[in-house]
Amino acid sequence: xxxxxxxxxxxELGEFGLIDHLTSSHQPMHPSTLKGIGDDAAVLDYGGxxxxxxxxxxxxxxxxxxxxxxxxxxxxxSVVVNLSDICAMNAIPRQITVSIxxxxxxxxxALEELYEGIYTACRNYNVDLIGGDTNSSKKGLVISVTALxxxxxxxxxxxxxxxxxxxxxxxxxxxxxxxGLQILEREKQIWQSNPGVQPDLEKQTYLIGRQxxxxxxxxxxxxxxxxGFTPTSMIDIxxxxxxxxxxxxxxxxxxxxxxxxxxxxxxxxxxMALKFKLDPITCALSGGEDYELLFTAAEKDLPxxxxxxxxxxxxxxxxxEEGVQLKTVNEKFHPITAxxxxxxxxx
Amino acid sequence: xxxxxxxxxxxELGEFGLIDHLTSSHQPMHPSTLKGIGDDAAVLDYGGxxxxxxxxxxxxxxxxxxxxxxxxxxxxxSVVVNLSDICAMNAIPRQITVSIxxxxxxxxxALEELYEGIYTACRNYNVDLIGGDTNSSKKGLVISVTALxxxxxxxxxxxxxxxxxxxxxxxxxxxxxxxGLQILEREKQIWQSNPGVQPDLEKQTYLIGRQxxxxxxxxxxxxxxxxGFTPTSMIDIxxxxxxxxxxxxxxxxxxxxxxxxxxxxxxxxxxMALKFKLDPITCALSGGEDYELLFTAAEKDLPxxxxxxxxxxxxxxxxxEEGVQLKTVNEKFHPITAxxxxxxxxx
Numbered sequence: 001x002x003x004x005x006x007x008x009x010x011x012e013l014g015e016f017g018l019i020d021h022l023t024s025s026h027q028p029m030h031p032s033t034l035k036g037i038g039d040d041a042a043v044l045d046y047g048g049x050x051x052x053x054x055x056x057x058x059x060x061x062x063x064x065x066x067x068x069x070x071x072x073x074x075x076x077x078s079v080v081v082n083l084s085d086i087c088a089m090n091a092i093p094r095q096i097t098v099s100i101x102x103x104x105x106x107x108x109x110a111l112e113e114l115y116e117g118i119y120t121a122c123r124n125y126n127v128d129l130i131g132g133d134t135n136s137s138k139k140g141l142v143i144s145v146t147a148l149x150x151x152x153x154x155x156x157x158x159x160x161x162x163x164x165x166x167x168x169x170x171x172x173x174x175x176x177x178x179x180g181l182q183i184l185e186r187e188k189q190i191w192q193s194n195p196g197v198q199p200d201l202e203k204q205t206y207l208i209g210r211q212x213x214x215x216x217x218x219x220x221x222x223x224x225x226x227x228g229f230t231p232t233s234m235i236d237i238x239x240x241x242x243x244x245x246x247x248x249x250x251x252x253x254x255x256x257x258x259x260x261x262x263x264x265x266x267x268x269x270x271x272m273a274l275k276f277k278l279d280p281i282t283c284a285l286s287g288g289e290d291y292e293l294l295f296t297a298a299e300k301d302l303p304x305x306x307x308x309x310x311x312x313x314x315x316x317x318x319x320x321e322e323g324v325q326l327k328t329v330n331e332k333f334h335p336i337t338a339x340x341x342x343x344x345x346x347x
Numbered sequence: 348x349x350x351x352x353x354x355x356x357x358x359e360l361g362e363f364g365l366i367d368h369l370t371s372s373h374q375p376m377h378p379s380t381l382k383g384i385g386d387d388a389a390v391l392d393y394g395g396x397x398x399x400x401x402x403x404x405x406x407x408x409x410x411x412x413x414x415x416x417x418x419x420x421x422x423x424x425s426v427v428v429n430l431s432d433i434c435a436m437n438a439i440p441r442q443i444t445v446s447i448x449x450x451x452x453x454x455x456x457a458l459e460e461l462y463e464g465i466y467t468a469c470r471n472y473n474v475d476l477i478g479g480d481t482n483s484s485k486k487g488l489v490i491s492v493t494a495l496x497x498x499x500x501x502x503x504x505x506x507x508x509x510x511x512x513x514x515x516x517x518x519x520x521x522x523x524x525x526x527g528l529q530i531l532e533r534e535k536q537i538w539q540s541n542p543g544v545q546p547d548l549e550k551q552t553y554l555i556g557r558q559x560x561x562x563x564x565x566x567x568x569x570x571x572x573x574x575g576f577t578p579t580s581m582i583d584i585x586x587x588x589x590x591x592x593x594x595x596x597x598x599x600x601x602x603x604x605x606x607x608x609x610x611x612x613x614x615x616x617x618x619m620a621l622k623f624k625l626d627p628i629t630c631a632l633s634g635g636e637d638y639e640l641l642f643t644a645a646e647k648d649l650p651x652x653x654x655x656x657x658x659x660x661x662x663x664x665x666x667x668e669e670g671v672q673l674k675t676v677n678e679k680f681h682p683i684t685a686x687x688x689x690x691x692x693x694x
Contacts, residue, residue: 007456008454008455009454010449010454010458012455015482018458022458023462026469028477029473029475032441032497033441035477036477037478041478044495046395046397047394047396048394048396050393051391051393051495053442054478055444055446055491056446056480057448057480057489059482062448063482094379095377095391095400097400097493099404104356104357106357107354107355108355108356108357108359108360108368111365112369119372119373128375128377128380129384130375130380130382130391130400131384133403134362136357136406136409137409137489138486139486142484142489144491148398
């Protein structure tokens with residue numbers, strides 16, 4: 001069998017390439033499947049309000065390091081990253097399922113901590129835990145969460161709706177989560193070479209908090225609703241601004257111009273980036289795990305967007321042939337390249 | 348912190364005890380959550396037809412052994428076990444999400460095999476793959492599937508609806524999957540001690556097929572519908588008849604009498620059980636992974652049930668105080684004890 005003798009390494013394709021490769025031939029058959037694979041979440045129509053469904057798996061040693069991740073934070077974050085995908089569809093999350101696999105090095109008390117984080121997220125975001133299962137694993141901790149939510153049909157926002165002339169916006173600030181991770185990783189290295197040393201987290205509670213306990217922007221979805229605003233396209237920032245802008249442009253068949261000087265980066269993040277000899281804009285573009293929302297707005301909605309709290313206009317949607325570019329503070333233009341799995345983050 | 352010094356081993360509680368322990372304090376808040384944790388699937392109401400949701404995680408070395416599980420079969424089975432949970436609610440599955448984690452020992456070609464099995468299940472059961480993600484794992488293969496389906500609200504069948512006097516029925520036959528597993532395990536042992544020996548699967552394609560490529564009984568849900576029949580309660584047989592009868596009785600607050608002589612066990616399974624010096628009824632009661640449906644019917648529906656193809660009436664629902672009992676072919680009565688995680692099957 002020729003097929004069995006060929007061996008292509010999965011890293012050759014990268015995560016997104018791999019998913020495309022494995023799923024591109026599958027076409028949904030049911031009229032109830034409004035949107036299948038290819039956005040932040042799937043959209044189903046069972047006759048009432050549309051149902052938005054998203055799922056994510058987190059693995060120890062790939063997505064989180066037990067050395068500096070408290071179990072309660074981990075439980076919270078594993079829910080939040082899924083709720084963020086529901087938000088990215090301009091929908092409100094309502095239910096989650098959580099399946100976990102644990103090795104016997106985890107005690108019942110450790111699991112209680114994990115579930116305390118899960119339930120805290122349920123309370124904070126007003127979602128119900130409706131199912132899941134608990135398995136033993138040979139090694140490590142695995143958490144798989146599926147989130148379900150809903151929105152009015154005409155308000156569901158896809159990655160594909162951006163048009164040239166739309167303004168490109170982002171909620172909150174970027175890069176902080178990645179810098180929080182750098183601090184935690186540095187302290188881990190120091191501790192591993194000298195376990196007597198106390199960790200120096202430099203009181204960087206904001207940066208570390210963004211990494212260990214991110215939030216989903218359901219508040220912005222409510223703000224959009226209250227303002228009578230519907231984005232033309234949206235995606236959540238899990239892999240970094242660069243990757244998400246590229247996704248959005250690819251699905252919308254457009255280009256974009258991002259202005260470096262307009263990308264929101266907090267002072268703490270700016271300073272910490274310099275300390276790590278990193279370029280702050282690189283942290284924002286490629287860092288990931290901010291779980292902010294990147295969205296586009298029709299030009300006519302600019303007055304409304306300006307009234308929304310904590311929104312930054314970072315650029316503009318361009319025709320496809322102009323590509324996806326960054327205009328630096330020195331007025332130079334660089335093509336933006338996506339960073340995905342190859343980036344070594346496993347996601 | 349007293350809490351952190353205490354360490355309770357997860358095996359002390361068992362799988363079902365652990366899930367109860369971790370989830371019993373969580374009460375659904377949304378009116379859209381008709382049924383949360385505690386049945387084969389959750390039931391949601393988003394205004395149209397109810398949505399039935401179930402999720403399961405399968406882990407290498409726990410739920411399957413790559414030594415004798417072809418990847419295509421594994422993909423198929425990982426979908427089927429979830430569709431079976433949807434069937435257990437008297438619902439028809441429509442969509443699935445599939446998340447996988449793989450170590451780099453798997454090639455793209457291996458993943459293609461896995462997805463070929465997943466897509467074959469999608470085609471056979473007319474379900475859409477609508478989402479999921481692909482992750483790297485440090486070790487082993489993890490597959491997490493969420494299935495969604497629907498049914499008319501008045502037809503959704505819970506574990507809790509059995510009443511004394513109801514007849515207890517099962518679809519298909521039991522014990523074969525467990526015996527298929529015994530054959531595969533035996534050949535693995537022989538091969539490990541002498542890799543030159545060819546496996547002797549004794550042409551047991553039925554038994555081995557039941558283990559490696561089980562089917563979900565969507566056909567029975569259609570047959571129920573066509574006959575105008577709705578069970579009073581239902582559960583799918585993943586952990587063995589004993590465990591499922593106990594679950595059903597617990598949730599329905601009833602007892603049951605199962606007659607050994609009425610439990611459907613195929614001749615191939617009877618013979619293979621004897622070969623392995625196992626009691627055939629034990630294989631049916633505790634073996635598991637048959638993915639048949641255990642259901643109860645109101646006495647008035649007995650004439651309809653008799654017309655349904657491949658159904659066995661195996662006993663009767665009794666008042667709670669009579670307990671859950673097995674009447675042997677020798678007219679002796681034994682209490683049925685559930686077997687869950689302690690059974691060493693990890694599920």
